[in-house]
Amino acid sequence: MTRDAMLKRLRDPGDPFDVAVIGGGATGLGTAVEAAARGYRTVLLEQSDFAKGTSSRSTKLIHGGLRYLKQGNIALVLEALRERGLLMSNAPHLVRNLSFVVPNYDWWEGPFYGVGLKVYDMLAGSLGLGPSRRLSRDETLARIPTLERGGLRGGVVYHDGQFDDARLAVTLARTLAGLGGVAINYMRVVGMLRAGGRLEGVEARDLETGDGHEVRARVIVNATGVHADAVRRLDDPAAAPALVTSQGVHLVLPRAFQPGDSAVMVPHTDDGRVLFAVPWHDRVVVGTTDTPVESAALEPRALDSEIDFLLTHAARYLTRDPDRADVLSVFAGLRPLLRAEGTADTAALSRDHALLVAGSGLVTITGGKWTTYRKMGEDAVDAAAAVGGLPERPSATRALRLRGWREAPSEPAPWDVYGADAAALLATAAADPSLAAPLHPRLPYAAAQVVWGARHEMARTVEDVLARRTRALLLDARASVECAPAVARLMAEELGRDAAWERGQIEDYERLAGGYVPG
Numbered sequence: 257m258t259r260d261a262m263l264k265r266l267r268d269p270g271d272p273f274d275v276a277v278i279g280g281g282a283t284g285l286g287t288a289v290e291a292a293a294r295g296y297r298t299v300l301l302e303q304s305d306f307a308k309g310t311s312s313r314s315t316k317l318i319h320g321g322l323r324y325l326k327q328g329n330i331a332l333v334l335e336a337l338r339e340r341g342l343l344m345s346n347a348p349h350l351v352r353n354l355s356f357v358v359p360n361y362d363w364w365e366g367p368f369y370g371v372g373l374k375v376y377d378m379l380a381g382s383l384g385l386g387p388s389r390r391l392s393r394d395e396t397l398a399r400i401p402t403l404e405r406g407g408l409r410g411g412v413v414y415h416d417g418q419f420d421d422a423r424l425a426v427t428l429a430r431t432l433a434g435l436g437g438v439a440i441n442y443m444r445v446v447g448m449l450r451a452g453g454r455l456e457g458v459e460a461r462d463l464e465t466g467d468g469h470e471v472r473a474r475v476i477v478n479a480t481g482v483h484a485d486a487v488r489r490l491d492d493p494a495a496a497p498a499l500v501t502s503q504g505v506h507l508v509l510p511r512a513f514q515p516g517d518s519a520v521m522v523p524h525t526d527d528g529r530v531l532f533a534v535p536w537h538d539r540v541v542v543g544t545t546d547t548p549v550e551s552a553a554l555e556p557r558a559l560d561s562e563i564d565f566l567l568t569h570a571a572r573y574l575t576r577d578p579d580r581a582d583v584l585s586v587f588a589g590l591r592p593l594l595r596a597e598g599t600a601d602t603a604a605l606s607r608d609h610a611l612l613v614a615g616s617g618l619v620t621i622t623g624g625k626w627t628t629y630r631k632m633g634e635d636a637v638d639a640a641a642a643v644g645g646l647p648e649r650p651s652a653t654r655a656l657r658l659r660g661w662r663e664a665p666s667e668p669a670p671w672d673v674y675g676a677d678a679a680a681l682l683a684t685a686a687a688d689p690s691l692a693a694p695l696h697p698r699l700p701y702a703a704a705q706v707v708w709g710a711r712h713e714m715a716r717t718v719e720d721v722l723a724r725r726t727r728a729l730l731l732d733a734r735a736s737v738e739c740a741p742a743v744a745r746l747m748a749e750e751l752g753r754d755a756a757w758e759r760g761q762i763e764d765y766e767r768l769a770g771g772y773v774p775g
């Protein structure tokens with residue numbers, strides 16, 4: 257999958273596309289894979305990199321969503337559990353079963369959460385990842401040795417899925433390409449093409465060259481997350497806003513803060529939020545917050561108050577209190593939440609997804625979560641097929657194996673996320689010993705992954721490689737800055753760029769990564 261090959265297909269598609277999808281996050285990729293799997297001629301345009309937005313900034317859970325169970329939204333929990341099961345069988349290299357411990361400090365918590373989690377098990381049925389059960393105090397501490405001991409009575413353990421969000425996005429882009437679809441990053445939609453009152457395509461600008469493209473399609477799907485209202489206004493400047501935006505921040509800490517194999521889940525913080533501390537790529541991810549924000553930035557920044565909130569709550573549950581100097585990275589993401597009149601509290605707003613169809617035929621799909629990306633895609637394509645007058649075809653993604661699917665046990669980290677492609681990647685490293693070299697002593701990555709990202713995964717910038725093809729930016733923001741020059745060198749060689757490009761890339765990356773190191 258190279259960008260040049262994709263551009264060629266964009267310029268010369270033969271017949272017009274059936275479906276054009278705007279946005280290369282979870283929702284857009286899910287929609288485009290669904291459309292291409294049904295045999296529709298499909299193009300996806302992303303203004304930045306795949307998963308640059310919210311889709312690389314999640315808590316990394318493929319979950320039924322216990323909070324929705326608490327809200328009584330059984331349908332949403334069931335749907336998410338079903339999708340969790342499908343994804344585990346279609347992308348076993350990217351999703352794993354993780355146990356979560358709910359620590360109990362009050363007498364009522366054990367029975368209360370024990371019963372709730374049994375209901376969760378029941379809803380999962382045969383798709384369950386393992387039964388929940390109550391734990392004694394000793395069993396709880398055996399799983400989470402660094403849990404605050406004062407007042408600890410015991411715990412409850414349950415199971416859910418964990419994944420690598422940006423890697424799943426790249427995997428979906430490659431799956432789309434494998435189905436004959438076109439996926440292009442750094443291609444922004446700047447306007448709509450219409451015939452009469454109906455849309456017949458989009459106007460896009462290549463942000464690498466400045467070139468304009470007219471992309472014609474029978475139906476346009478707007479899957480731009482928190483930017484969905486802005487894209488709706490490209491179609492209809494008077495479109496009423498459908499979304500509100502809420503920011504969620506995560507801190508990444510060294511594994512020593514929580515060395516066991518289980519995650520900690522605190523069902524109720526001071527502000528009524530769920531707090532997770534999750535082992536991920538040999539670090540601990542702690543989150544999240546829920547802060548209403550006015551604008552939808554592509555690179556949102558954590559507020560000091562959000563960092564303090566997470567440090568304070570982590571200290572409450574862990575024996576060693578983390579401080580700012582311990583934080584390896586801090587990242588912020590924006591939730592696209594459906595607007596509910598009369599509700600000020602974004603934590604109470606729906607995480608369900610919505611479809612809007614404009615008079616022009618623009619289909620907008622928004623809300624939802626990563627876990628349900630496939631179902632969102634299915635719903636969007638059902639609507640798009642009707643709007644675009646496409647031949648009716650059933651969904652073909654429930655059993656669609658994603659790129660890299662493998663039956664055999666996976667390679668050890670960091671190769672596991674490539675699934676069946678790991679063998680070819682390892683061969684690249686074996687062919688040139690310099691590519692087997694680690695990128696940085698504090699990061700689990702090799703130079704071969706940079707080259708692989710540029711050659712096969714459409715990585716175009718140092719940030720693409722360090723933030724999303726690898727997760728270096730999240731695992732250790734300072735270390736990632738230190739290896740940016742080496743990454744720029746390797747990328748320049750692969751992409752045929754000059755020294756000025758390299759320097760510019762390093763500067764851009766340093767500026768970006770500065771926002772991931774708490775001051």
Ligand SMILES: Cc1cc2nc3c(=O)[nH]c(=O)nc-3n(C[C@H](O)[C@H](O)[C@H](O)COP(=O)(O)OP(=O)(O)OC[C@H]3O[C@@H](n4cnc5c(N)ncnc54)[C@H](O)[C@@H]3O)c2cc1C
Nearest residue numbers: 279281282283303309310311315317445481504625626627
């Ligand atoms: C803090 C946080 C934690 C979360 N944790 C979880 C979790 O653990 N599990 C889970 O299932 N879900 C989780 N979610 C929800 C999940 O991450 C989101 O629902 C999902 O990523 C949204 O994907 P999206 O594709 O709709 O939006 P995005 O990922 O934001 O993608 C939209 C894309 O559209 C592009 N775009 C915008 N305008 C244009 C244009 N004009 N032209 C071309 N492209 C454009 C953007 O660049 C962007 O890449 C979490 C969300 C947050 C904020």
